[in-house]
Amino acid sequence: MTICSKDGSTSQLTSPFRDEQLSSSSLCSSPDDNSYDDDIKLDEAEAWHLKLAAATTWPGMVLAICPYLDRFFLASAGNAFYVCGFPNDRPDKMKRFAVGRTRFMITSLRTYLTRIVVGDCRDGVLFYSYHEDVKKLHQVYCDPAQRLVADCFLMDANSVAVSDRKGSIAILSCKDHSDFEYSNPESNLNLNCAYYMGEVAMAIKKGGNIYKLPADDVLRSYGLSKSTEAADDTIIAGTLLGSIFVFAPISREEYELLEAVQAKLVVHPLTAPVLGNDHKEFRGRESPSQATKILDGDMLAQFLELTNRQQESVLSTPQPSPSSLKASSKQCPSPPLMLHQVVQLLERVHYALH
Known part of the structure; x- marks a missing residue:
């Protein structure tokens, strides 16, 4: 220090x-x-x-450190992390108030208000709460799958975005927002959605990109207005190969519309993968088959590069087999896709992120 x-x-x-x-x-x-x-x-x-002013030797490799509240900081050493501070604001008198341990080496530490999320090199992300009155850390939630965490951050007190060293990114959240039962720390997190990037993102951050354009006024007439409450949940990821991925939240109606367009793009001869690879299998790697998949912006952006006649040809492509659709989609047939509606929505998202 x-x-x-x-x-x-x-x-x-x-x-x-x-x-x-x-x-x-x-x-x-x-x-x-x-x-x-x-x-x-x-x-x-x-x-x-x-x-x-002061120096201390930690019993292990220090890979993560971050501030906590207004008077503490967190630091990891091997498979342990500590809540530390300076009593009476004396920087030469550092004190460890509490310690938490995981089974494997800790690679990431992040906080949101009083919530602490710990990422290690096998058990994924773990949620902790610190009780200052008794100076103890309590584990409240854990990752439902083994995950070699590269980086993570808390989107709010109950949701976390995490990237792993196999090239995937996932959003996990608590089952509910009720009070936690500390007697049962193995309450698994829910996997909300996932995406296989094919590149390892060693740094992910929370962005604040609100992609509202004049086209929103037109989209609102189709019932596709975007809620700005989720606009601050944009995620920016930087990879080892030099790529930057931007993940932007959209409404449920927008997702269902673009999901139907993507399903047609991946099988149409003009936009399907050149080598005939299974797009759904590739983007769904390292995640359960029933998990919601994040839409592929690169695939959807191809639609804007087509001529008007080619766009109509893509939208007229027959729907994929029912086995590739969700159970909810089987029960009610989706309405026909309108070309101008799809183009305006894609333009709004695409041009606002570039």
Whole structure:
């Protein structure tokens, strides 16, 4: 741990490393810091140095660290993670308040308000809550599948987005939002949706992309208005191969419409995979067959590159076999797809994300 402290030595102020020093705009200090007097106004143009205030050795490899609430931070060491802080705001007196352990090495730590999510290299993501009064960590939910976590973040207190080192990304959430029973920590999370990218995303972040365009006014007349409440749930993922994936939330009506279009695109000769690969099998790898699949934006974007006649040809393609459709889709036949409705929806999403 380091703090910024003022050094008045002339020899250090003329040091050749002066260009690498922090300016006073980055100043951070403790109320108990006696290096200056409250009556003396600091010179904003004067350089400051970083000085080691405290150091500690962790019993394992430290792969994750993050702030927690306003007065703690979390740090992992091997298969253990600690709730740490500085009593009385003294940076030279770090204290470990609680410890939690997983079965395997921890690779990721994230927080949302009081909720903590831990990702390890086999058991996936685990939800914890910290009880400050008794200084104990309680596991409240766990991943329903084994997962080698690359990165994760909490979308809210009950939902987590996680990428693994096999090239998949998934959204998991609690079964309900009721009070947790700490006597049963093996309450599995629900798999909401999944997508196989084919590339390992080592960093995923929460975005805030609201793709509302003038076309929304037209779409609203078809009953396809998007709820802006979910717009902050956009996910941005960066992969080891240099790709950037953007996952944007859409309404249920929009999903059902684009799902029907995608089902036609993957079998039409103009847009089907060149080598004849099974698109559904590829994007559904590493996830249960019954899990909801995230739609493939690259596949859907091809529709906008076709001529008007080719677009009509795609939409007139017969529906895939019933075995590839959901049970809910079997019960009620979907209405015919309208070309202008599909184009306007795809343009809204596509151009807003580029």
